[in-house]
Amino acid sequence: IKLITSMTMPKHRPVNLRASLLYGAIQRLQSILTVLFVSITVSGADSNHKFTQEELFDDTKILEVEITISEENWDQLRLKSRSFSGAFQKGRNLQEPAKLFEYVPADVSVNGVKLHNIGVKKKGFLGSLDENRPSLKIKLDKFKKGQSIAGLNRLTLNNNKQDTSQVHQYLAYKLFRDAGIPAPRLSFAKVTVNGAYLGVYSHVETIDKRFIK
DSSP states (O other): OHHHHTOOOOSSOOSSHHHHHHHHHHHHHHHHHIIIIIOOOOOOOOTTOOOOHHHHTOTTSEEEEEEEOOHHHHHHHHTOOOOHHHHTOTTTTTSOOOOOOOOEEEEEEETTEEEEEEEEEEEOSSTTOOSSSOEEEEETTSSSTTOOBTTBOEEEEEOOTTOTTSOHHHHHHHHHHHTTOOOOOEEEEEEEETTEEEEEEEEEOOOSHHHHO
């Protein structure tokens, strides 16, 4: 971390394409690592604050997502899983697989902005599944119609279990957007459940009808 964040970058971007891409990637890594490990900043903790989407996906700050859920519902959510054989069972290409993960009620606070009676469920296929630190999908209007934040009714939190650097998805989506290809916006979030710190997650813009439009 010290090596990357203390590197002195050249004043001019290199001409060679491969070197240019590496230059850009190191620049992004410098800013990300500074945010994640040096000066983690949480913006606005005002319960009356009106979020903008730019704030939600500001990659220079860390969101603070606090989930409050009954222990029974949390255990129900996190302990559900699938086996390799179950995921690749015969006939899987002929019909839609049964939905394994279901929404359970909870409350959520995003940088101090509280939303009650939201839906939260586990997400993932095989590699990212985790009983203690699951990836999460939050649906703000699942049990309360019209509930949203900055015009969005879904939050996606990926645990990056298969990426110890935590930045593969971020850099890939950033590269697509810089190339003019539509891709989800992404920032980072500190996630706690009932006061227990789960770590830093990727906060990814959900691909839905709004995104496609």
